Amino acid sequence: MIWYLNALQDNPAVFAVYLAAWLVAIVTGLAFHEFCHAWTAYQLGDDTARRNGRLTLNPLAHLDPVGSTLLLLFGFGWAKPTPVNPWRLRTGPRQGFALVAFAGPASNFFFAALAAIPIRLGVVQTSFPTIEAVIRRGSGEDYLWLFLSFIITLNVLLGIFNLIPISPLDGFKVVTGIAPREVARALEQLAPWGPGILMTLIAIGFLTGFSPLGWLIGLVYDDVLRVIVGT
Template structure:
């Protein structure tokens, strides 16, 4: 996000407005994402997260320092992992884990759709120019915040569905693949964090940004649908 905000360095009012909107979008998006993991686990019979105070929308319970830092630096990251005991899930560990994992990204897409509704229906407007944000009406300020809630919830949803451990997409893939393929995929789990950080580093240090292309490509299609 730093590179994104740097474009507004010459306009303090726009910088402050966008920074505030992005912070609200990220904090609420992470909280909703992790709450949804805890809620789904609870619905399936595992109260581990609930007993640890994670069945709440309070962002403080869900923010992960590294994941939040990456969100601000590169625009995608994660929240504090929600504890789940897969053997308590009524649907079985593999399928249950996949359902709990899928609940997070799907909740971000749902949040994006709900936030996009006032924009799509024309009930609120996005400021036409950030250069004159100081003259924006309350309606336009609300539109700005809703726009970034939509944008970053789509980013969170798409990023977390990438099938690399420890992202949610990995658990979803393990849960839906045939058993033998799932076993082979699980063997790659220890390498997941390293692969993920390597992909992030490649995007930072070279012109080729694989994660950015995936998130940008899929995310732009979703944004076209909801906005």
Template sequence: MFNADFLRQALVAAPVILFSLTVHEFFHAYTAYRYGDSTAKDMGRLTLNPLAHLDFFGTIMMFLSGFRFGWAKPVPVNPYNLRNPRVADFWISAAGPLSNIGLAFLFGMVFRVIAAGGMAVPEAVLMIIKFGVSINISLAFFNLIPLYPLDGSHILKNILPAKYEAKLFEFQRFSPYILLFLIVTRSFWFILGPIIIWFIRLFAGNAFFYGF
């Protein structure tokens, strides 16, 4: 796995991973602040400084998974400070994945311009742009999985009728074990792969896979 080609890719992917995870957590913190909770701001998390957000194991997992999924330190939120807590929690949770989708779209548009114009760009720059598309789409949809503690679990909790909350709570008790199973068996790619590839084609076009 750790051959010269992987190490070269890891070196190029590293700044994209750091940037993408940082933006993800920043938008969680910013949205919480906008809804009235300054907890993250008070703890120095309302920043684009990667050191404030990075989780060692979550970052390492990004590399071990072939740049397909990972995580940063969760942003602390005090629900008692939020205006309209249910709506606020939904948007706070959604803000991270949405920020990654937005970044993937921007990187994809840059790639389309380069591909359409047949522009000659350094290989490292092209790799950064392509990683910007694939890593951000992967992060977005990994975090949208409705298993605790991922963002998708909070989103699901807030869109389901309140009468299902107790059943969901019981299910979420087992979520970390399901999540661990999916990570260990590398089942994520079989579940998310087709979705990720579809969005890569949507944002960056077929040239992303076949060259130009």
């Protein structure tokens, strides 16, 4: 949100659209993400999440106040981790945990694709080339396009971000679940260092203006967005 405050201060209506879209995106990007972890684990035989009240679409069961606020303000954040017992998964602890982990980012791409349907079909369009241009000069249908675009953008960003193979992100669990056992064991030795590595990379972005995580996401972001939106 903070990156758009200057552009939005002269247009309260657009700010309201932006805020509504961001809130919807947080609910879908975080709550639906965690629900899909819980649902996949349950389908594979582990009811730990269900017994902890997490097999629900109620966002209050999944959202973390601090993580949600950071996501709203800065574009990165987290939800309450979904409890999973990998030893109860029918497909085995490694492959099963990888499937449960992948379900989260997959849900983000799914919801982004769902929000993109009106744009792909041409039902919702804008004559402006960028989000910034819509903010400054758009109206009417442009605002609906802006609303959908924010939902698509945040879900795509969350999906890609969570697939980065650094613990505790989902991508780390996916990689350790499908990699050869020796490689997986070696990677798991790095797991305790993961949160520190992640926070260091985020801090570098704020302190230097160059974001290593942003660079990684940018490698595939345009291609993923092109597939989802169809442009």
